[in-house]
Amino acid sequence: SRTSVWLTIAHMVLFVNGFVCKDPKEVTAEDFFLAAKLDMPRDTKMSKVGSIVTLLNVMRIPGLNTLGISLARIDYAPLGENPPHTHPRASEILTVLEGTLYVGFVTSNPDNKLFWKVLNKGDVFVFPQGLIHFQFNPNPYKPAVAIAGLSSQNPGAITIANAVFGSKPPISDDVLAKAFQVEKKTVDWLQAQFWADNH
Amino acid sequence: SRTSVWLTIAHMVLFVNGFVCKDPKEVTAEDFFLAAKLDMPRDTKMSKVGSIVTLLNVMRIPGLNTLGISLARIDYAPLGENPPHTHPRASEILTVLEGTLYVGFVTSNPDNKLFWKVLNKGDVFVFPQGLIHFQFNPNPYKPAVAIAGLSSQNPGAITIANAVFGSKPPISDDVLAKAFQVEKKTVDWLQAQFWADNH
Amino acid sequence: SRTSVWLTIAHMVLFVNGFVCKDPKEVTAEDFFLAAKLDMPRDTKMSKVGSIVTLLNVMRIPGLNTLGISLARIDYAPLGENPPHTHPRASEILTVLEGTLYVGFVTSNPDNKLFWKVLNKGDVFVFPQGLIHFQFNPNPYKPAVAIAGLSSQNPGAITIANAVFGSKPPISDDVLAKAFQVEKKTVDWLQAQFWADNH
Amino acid sequence: SRTSVWLTIAHMVLFVNGFVCKDPKEVTAEDFFLAAKLDMPRDTKMSKVGSIVTLLNVMRIPGLNTLGISLARIDYAPLGENPPHTHPRASEILTVLEGTLYVGFVTSNPDNKLFWKVLNKGDVFVFPQGLIHFQFNPNPYKPAVAIAGLSSQNPGAITIANAVFGSKPPISDDVLAKAFQVEKKTVDWLQAQFWADNH
Amino acid sequence: SRTSVWLTIAHMVLFVNGFVCKDPKEVTAEDFFLAAKLDMPRDTKMSKVGSIVTLLNVMRIPGLNTLGISLARIDYAPLGENPPHTHPRASEILTVLEGTLYVGFVTSNPDNKLFWKVLNKGDVFVFPQGLIHFQFNPNPYKPAVAIAGLSSQNPGAITIANAVFGSKPPISDDVLAKAFQVEKKTVDWLQAQFWADNH
Amino acid sequence: SRTSVWLTIAHMVLFVNGFVCKDPKEVTAEDFFLAAKLDMPRDTKMSKVGSIVTLLNVMRIPGLNTLGISLARIDYAPLGENPPHTHPRASEILTVLEGTLYVGFVTSNPDNKLFWKVLNKGDVFVFPQGLIHFQFNPNPYKPAVAIAGLSSQNPGAITIANAVFGSKPPISDDVLAKAFQVEKKTVDWLQAQFWADNH
Structure with a gap:
């Protein structure tokens, strides 16, 4: 299966057997498209931390291979969070579609400075590659939603x-x-x- | 001024005098933040082609420097379009927030194949680096809105x-x-x- | 066939089945050589725009794979032109072997400045990656010839x-x-x- | 001072005012050399976690700028450890000079597999870029020492x-x-x- | 002077004080142009090895900065040669404009295979990055001329x-x-x- | 066999059939480990130049693929040397574990400056990518040992x-x-x- 050829450890995806070897005459618009329903709220009740990340990377859209970009939607429950994590192969730029988010990243040793902001709808924040970062919805009643671009077709998340x-x-x-x-x-x-x- | 040091021709922005030379002790969360009002519709009446692109690149958010990512919101009037254009230094991944879009890109010589789709709310499409692409709102009554990630802090647009x-x-x-x-x-x-x- | 494994859309050629998988003991000088007849004028009468581009990329010379370089000869009929085009994955440096050329490129939005020159034999001009550029032979009687280096083994042309x-x-x-x-x-x-x- | 121009957040170091602007005629062997005493044990008593990392990056050796490499010595007290950390911009290859080390890294979501080994003197292990990894000296009586190469002149450590x-x-x-x-x-x-x- | 800011050791040229810092409004077509007289034979009598290389790199054409390309003309006296050399930062593709050339490169350890060809006018050969290569004009009476593209704006030559x-x-x-x-x-x-x- | 798919000429190793195509579920810690015995002196009597290089690259440790790093131990006999050589795809950083080394590299044309040092135990020196460099043990009685990191998983050596x-x-x-x-x-x-x- 296609999945079996991905090297998911920590390497950039340089090669996908099922796709790159495809006869280019057989490549179609479908390889660059996904009916992703990114407009639809996901059910955050399934998540202990109160958030769901929908990441559209090269495993979901084969045409992304070698293009250095991917896209994510994140749904936050009231008081939900996208807990501290890193992307080993990507920087991220995020904007708030709905609600409010307390966001931040921590710089590397020795300073470990927290750079943080409270983002309102329409605000934008940047998380540099490999740094620990998080988003938290401080509102106890309302959900929040964000969209983010990532600088890799296979950013990874830890x-x-x-x-x-x-x-x-x-x-x-x-x-x-x-x-x-x-x-x-x-x-x-x-x-x-x-x-x-x-x- | 800071703007004066950007090399806007076709080169990657490798150097920003006003920012990279900044004492890192003076870098703050503000360098990674923008109150961009990306949630707010822009007035597409100003545009002959019926669209407005709000691109958040390194000229708008200095912290993007070297990070290889930027973000855009595009507003489309009824029957408005983001006319055929290229990004000389970036691929793009786009999702529809509101409305419907007829989108496509054309492959290079000799085939010049048009890969196209009609995107509904929540659908996602990818435009590979340097290829001519467009989005058109076929609805004569309703506006459309999209968000896109681009794989460069300074993608350029032609x-x-x-x-x-x-x-x-x-x-x-x-x-x-x-x-x-x-x-x-x-x-x-x-x-x-x-x-x-x-x- | 070898051609069937090239991904010709807009991606860098990272993988060529017929070549990279070749047992390296079987790689020979032939893989780095082409009897290209680059010294021979091509018949520009076949071309509506009065020019013929002979591009030696990785499809023509397998040894170019991963090396980030290719070479082209362009023949121009009297009043012929290499019409406005872009290379999605390469910059170009060109020199005139015979004749005269009016050349130029246009910078990206918002300025769209035309940078142009009339080149004589021996002059050199640079076209940055992804920008729209052209060459035109203004002489109604004499052909022109140019040689160009491009910064990709698969520059693409639009x-x-x-x-x-x-x-x-x-x-x-x-x-x-x-x-x-x-x-x-x-x-x-x-x-x-x-x-x-x-x- | 030279230090003041480093951008230490998470960006690659692309520009060092005090060095790259130096007249190349003034560059000498000293810029590529450090009397680093990498052969000398460091006093791990100063460290709560029982280890000291001596990292020779571009801040210590200016000639490393743009070269994509750095070197580290790590001293481990008995039962000391280099606790779980990441390098946002580098992979690492490590060899044990003295003693024994229990080492490992954890793959990204969703698997979070621990890949681990007990390394003896002369053994080698690889930690891919951006993944959480650690080394621990399980010996209660003897110290351990390792040397590691990192794939950036400014790997960063978190x-x-x-x-x-x-x-x-x-x-x-x-x-x-x-x-x-x-x-x-x-x-x-x-x-x-x-x-x-x-x- | 502008020359004084180039880092000529072995690093990529990432920064040119006199150019990149130039106000982009002051960049003109002249920065992408050189009246290089590449059509004119150079006097190879000055050279002990019977050849002259005219290399147009970023020191000669500032607009090449960051573009990853340069161009060279090589003149060979009868029995002249471009002796064994390497480019630490570039691959090369060469075509013969006049005469005949015996060319070759040697693969790395342990094989040290010589890949060689005799090139006639119009033939093309590729020299991979960092490998030792040469060109020799075996004709005792006639000069030879070649043009080459190189995959760096500052290839260096050893x-x-x-x-x-x-x-x-x-x-x-x-x-x-x-x-x-x-x-x-x-x-x-x-x-x-x-x-x-x-x- | 796995070896048969390596492209050993001068290209970066971008593709390894036997490894990257491996089902990632079958990747284990063994792919990132080598019992290399880097602590053991090698017998330099076998070498005419009085040195033995033990290079751990991607051919020896498959997990290095795409990671941009490798590691070497070099043993030097009394008066032995690692003779002038280049790495076409890597810079190097070296430290002396035992003995003394006279080391140097030569800058490219036109200056051909020798940057040299005598290194004692614990000293560190950097050799930029593609430059000719050497190490020599000037001691007629005692061997020397060095460890080096290289900025490629397949640096090559000439x-x-x-x-x-x-x-x-x-x-x-x-x-x-x-x-x-x-x-x-x-x-x-x-x-x-x-x-x-x-x-």
């Missing part, structure tokens, strides 16, 4: 808490206890939780 | 008709008459028109 | 008039009439012409 | 725990409590700790 | 014999004697010769 | 003397005699020697 505490197999609790300055039993408890990403 | 018939100074009518298979007086008439871009 | 008025299927005449400020019947007439590229 | 719980100003505890499935008072306690990076 | 035996200061004769399997006095004699490059 | 005098088939002695200012019989004698690279 939800920090999930990768750290929910990896399979788990990272040694010695490592995590020391890194997070907590006791090993706390790490063990965290690793026993259910970590689902919001994609 | 409105084909304007660059060909509206350049300053004009291209020789000998050249254009032969290229477009029309008489020189037709070219002269076209060159005498007013060509304004929709940005 | 003849503006052909892509706009000669696409298959045609672009809606609503779109083109508004873009070019002409009546739809003019567009229809143009679309009924024969558009052949000069490659 | 210590996950520090960026998440030690940013200045802190990230809202609403955001972190939900992301890490803990109570806000736990977040508050964590944010009150001292978070120093090991560089 | 004449092997000159860099090895003519560096300033000289490389230790211990190093060269062992590398070239000759006696130190042979190296000393070679280093005492005059090494001028043919650019 | 030993200058071997490529020039040991190519298969040999370069014409006319070409080499003129380039190196020696008699053809000297070239013939050199070409009759045995040229083995130290990798």
Whole structure:
């Protein structure tokens, strides 16, 4: 199947067997199109963190291959969030379609400065490649919606808490206890939780 | 002024005097933010072609420098269009927020195939780098709105008709008459028109 | 066949089945060579616009793959031209071998400045990536010849008039009439012409 | 000073005022050299996590500018670790000079697979760009030492725990409590700790 | 002066003070033009190796900056040669305008295969980036001429014999004697010769 | 076999049939690991030039593909050397683990400046992409050891003397005699020697 040829680790997708090898005479407008229903709210109740990311990357639209761009819609429940995460291969530019978002990113060592803003409808914010960033809907009653462009056809996403505490197999609790300055039993408890990403 | 240091010809923006030379201790969240009012309809009556493009590139958001991404909102009047144009340094991924759009791009020589679709709200389409593309709102009563991500902090835009018939100074009518298979007086008439871009 | 694996839309050629997969022990000097007869005038009578482009790209010389370079010879009839066109993936540097050329490119929106020169034998001019450019032989009696280097193994070429008025299927005449400020019947007439590229 | 012109957020370093503008006649071997004492053990007692990273990037060796490479030595105390971190702009290849290391990286969503190994002296491991990775010295008595190459002259480093719980100003505890499935008072306690990076 | 800001060591030219900082309103067609007299034979009598390279790079044509392309004309005396050399930052595609050339490049370790051809007028050959290559005019009576495109605005050129035996200061004769399997006095004699490059 | 798909001429490795096409579910930590024994001295007696390079590139560690990094250990006999060579696709940063090294690189035409240093244990030096460079152990009694990072997963290496005098088939002695200012019989004698690279 097409999916089987993607190298999903951390590499740029340079080659897709099922697509690039396609006879170009057989490429059609369908390869550059998706009836993505990006206008439709997604049900954020399914998400523990109260958000759903709909990412349209090269796995969803084959024509994106080599083009260095993708698009996402993010739905936020009231008090929902897109928790701290990074894109290993992309920068992001986001605008708020509905609601309000408290957003930010943290600069790298040694400063670890938080650059943050409260965004209203129509505001725009930029998250540089590889930096930890988040969006949170502070409104307890109303949902929020954002649209974002990403500078890769396969940006990848790493939800920090999930990768750290929910990896399979788990990272040694010695490592995590020391890194997070907590006791090993706390790490063990965290690793026993259910970590689902919001994609 | 800051604007004066941008090299706007056709080069990637590699250097912005007013920004990159800034002491990084003085960089703040403001450099990554814009109160862009992307949620607000623009008045397409000002545009002969019935559309307005609001492009947020590195000239508008200095923090985009080197990040390879930008974002645009396009407003379309009823029967308005974003006329055939290219981005010399970017691919584009677009989604329809409101209304309907007839969109397409033309492949390069020798085939010049038109890949086209009618997009409804929530649909997504991709325009590969450097190819001539357009969007047209076929609805005579209702406006349309789209959001697009572009794979450069300075994509550039070349409105084909304007660059060909509206350049300053004009291209020789000998050249254009032969290229477009029309008489020189037709070219002269076209060159005498007013060509304004929709940005 | 080898041709069948090229992705000719707008992507960089990253992969050529018939070549990259070749056992490197079987690669020879022939893969880097072409008896191209670039010294021989081509018959420009075959061309409506009075020019013939001989482009040596990766489809012609497999060893160019990934090397980011190609070479072209252009023959111009008296009063012939290489009509307004763009290369979606390459900049170009050209020198005149024989004759005289009126050349130019147009900068992107909003300025659409025409940068032009009359080139004599031995002069050199640069056309930045993705910008609309042309060359015209103003001499009614003598042909002209140029050689050009291009910064991609697969630069692509889009003849503006052909892509706009000669696409298959045609672009809606609503779109083109508004873009070019002409009546739809003019567009229809143009679309009924024969558009052949000069490659 | 030279330091003041570095753009340390997340951008590639494209421009260094004090260096690139230097008259090339004044560039000497010193610009490509550092008496870095990479052979000398660093005192890991200073580090809460029991490790010290000595990173030789373009800020330390100006001649690295634009060259896409840097080098690091890492010292590990007995039971010390280089805690979970990412490099936003570089992949890494590491070899163990002394001792033993438990190392790993976690793939991106949705799998979050831990790829891990116990490395002995002379073994080599690769950490792909932007992925969360760590090294831990499981030996309670002996230190360990590693050398690593990184694919950028300015790789950047983000210590996950520090960026998440030690940013200045802190990230809202609403955001972190939900992301890490803990109570806000736990977040508050964590944010009150001292978070120093090991560089 | 403008020249003083080029970083000529081995880095890509990313920044040119006198040009990129120029107010774009002051950029003109002159920045993309050179009356290079590429049609005129150069006097190869000045050259010990019987060839003259006329390279049009970004130092000669400022508009080439960031465009990734340059152009060269090479004149060869009868029995003259462009001796073994490399371009550290460019691939090359060459065509013969006049005469005959014996050309070749050597693949990297461990094979060191020579890929060679005798080129006649109009033939084309490709030299991949960084590989040692040469052209030699085997005709004892007639000169030869070639034109070449290179995939960088600043390709650089390293004449092997000159860099090895003519560096300033000289490389230790211990190093060269062992590398070239000759006696130190042979190296000393070679280093005492005059090494001028043919650019 | 896997090896058969590598394009070893001078191209970046963009595609590896046996690896990239692998079902990503079958990728494991083993693809990012090598029990390389980089801590073990290699027997330099096998080498005419008194050095052995152990290069860990993408042919040795498949997970390096697309990551832009590799690592090398170099062993030097007393008075041994890594003779003048270039990496066509990588810059290098080197540190001395044991002993002393006289190192240098030569800048490109026209200056051919030698930038050199004597490195002691723990010192670091940078060799820019494509420039001729060397390391020599001046100590007649003690071996030396270095570790180097390289900015490509497939840097390539060209030993200058071997490529020039040991190519298969040999370069014409006319070409080499003129380039190196020696008699053809000297070239013939050199070409009759045995040229083995130290990798």
